[in-house]
Amino acid sequence: MCDPFCVKKGHFIMSEVRVRFAPSPTGFLHIGGVHTALFNWLFARRQKGVFILRIEDTDQSRSTDESIQAIIDGMKWVGLDWDEGPFRQTERMDLYRSHAMKLFETRHAYWCVCKAEELEARRKEAEAKGLSPRYDGRCRNLGIVDPPKDAALRFRAPQEGQTVIDDLIKGKVVFDNAVLDDVIILRSNGYPTYNFSVVVDDALMGITDVVRGDDHLTNTPRQIPIFAALGFPVPRFGHLPMILGADKTRLSKRHGATSIMAYKDMGYLPDAMVNYLVRLGWSHGDQELFTRQELIEKFSWDHVQKSAAIFNPDKLLWMNAEYIKTSPPGQVAQALVPLLEQAGLGKEVEAVSDEWLAQLVVLVKERAKTLVEMVEWVKPYFGQEAQFDMEAAKKFLTPTVAPLLHKLLARFEAFPSFSKQVWEESFKKLVEEEGVKMSALAQPVRVALTGRTASPGLFEVMEVLGRGRTLFRLRKGLERASTG
């Protein structure tokens, strides 16, 4: 085994793939973040490499511990497990400072005494004149060696030649170095800036493939010269297409929920989220549904789209419905329990078995597109009595149907135990004998059993309810019908 960087013919032949997801903890983990994390994770798992979680919290004013927790919770929920970390950049300050000083010593960096306000004023002025809002290089050749406390350190970017990226997704991208700015690498408060801390960390953590959002593409030519100046090998880069809202602008709150945990609360299954997100920018022929294992086996950069994708909640909803229908019922039931408790059914849930809950899921899984919808579908099956929907009862539990209902009840009561087939036959026979339409009896029974006009098949409902409760509810329904 050689170390992470084996150099061969000037290219890096990696013994092991090492990738990272490096969010900044300034809010909730959003859909876009999960998307990038997912592609990195898939690549790592496919290559049997290492997936690292790194928290980029060098912006003290915006980073919070709650956000870090939100990132961790979100990652865990979608099942993207990391092999190293979470690392926090604020715990690695010495590393950035020492490397920054190394750049200063090698004259790759210089002190800048321009004030932030001045800089902004100059930038605005340039913009007003229609010029590029770049740093004018004022301090570049001042040769400051003994800087005031509030000086910032700038990287002396190359001004000539080109920087070429052989992007994993976009292919060859060329930048003229003339457009490069001398970026600040150490702020006047001593904290490193993003473009510097990423380079130091990506190098020190042995990241072989830097895969991030499209919006970082123009950061890459800024970072490559820093790798070089520090004497580090340059990793491969890959820039993923962005996720846009329906109006083709960057996905944001305006487009609805963007926090991954909001989808958990809305009753989405993590596997459905992952499956939907992976299809945003990646494909494998015509296949839409993938198991996690299939994803790992089939993932490659070859079929990653170059263009941005629009987030389509309709398709996500469809996919969630697919997962609800096809996931193991016990697993769905487990995910449903917290939502049932939230709906105030904690006691009822406690009173039933896991098996019965799974049976309940099977009963309603075809009609619920989310777990939240499923809670509504499942409510009528808890408790002894059915909660009548007023209008439904008024319409179907009328004195007219009472005699019919009475006859049905009598027949059912005669059976010592429940049998779907036997009870259904008996039901149909009665309908035939009475010469009424199926629905004339079915709807009143449905309302009696569930309190509502829409439900799964009558006999499946009875099966879940059991003989005792079925008879009980039928009697209650008859009572209601008789009194009007």
Added chain:
RNA sequence: GUCCCCAUCGUCUAGCCUGGCCUAGGACAUUGCCCUUUCAAGGCAGUAACACGGGUUCAAAUCCCGUUGGGGACACCA
């Protein structure tokens, strides 16, 4: 303003690299029909796209150039 990226149905995409098999396939959504004890689910069918203009070629969705359109970046944010 400068630089960079992108461009197939409304949306996600297959096909593009290695031109002909494309009268452009699948999925979501949508429309109609079927199934049906309700609501779903399911089945079948339909509407719908190669941004535009030039090349190259016997042949272009596929290769080249330009235009247009969209997106991104240009902070002591990440």
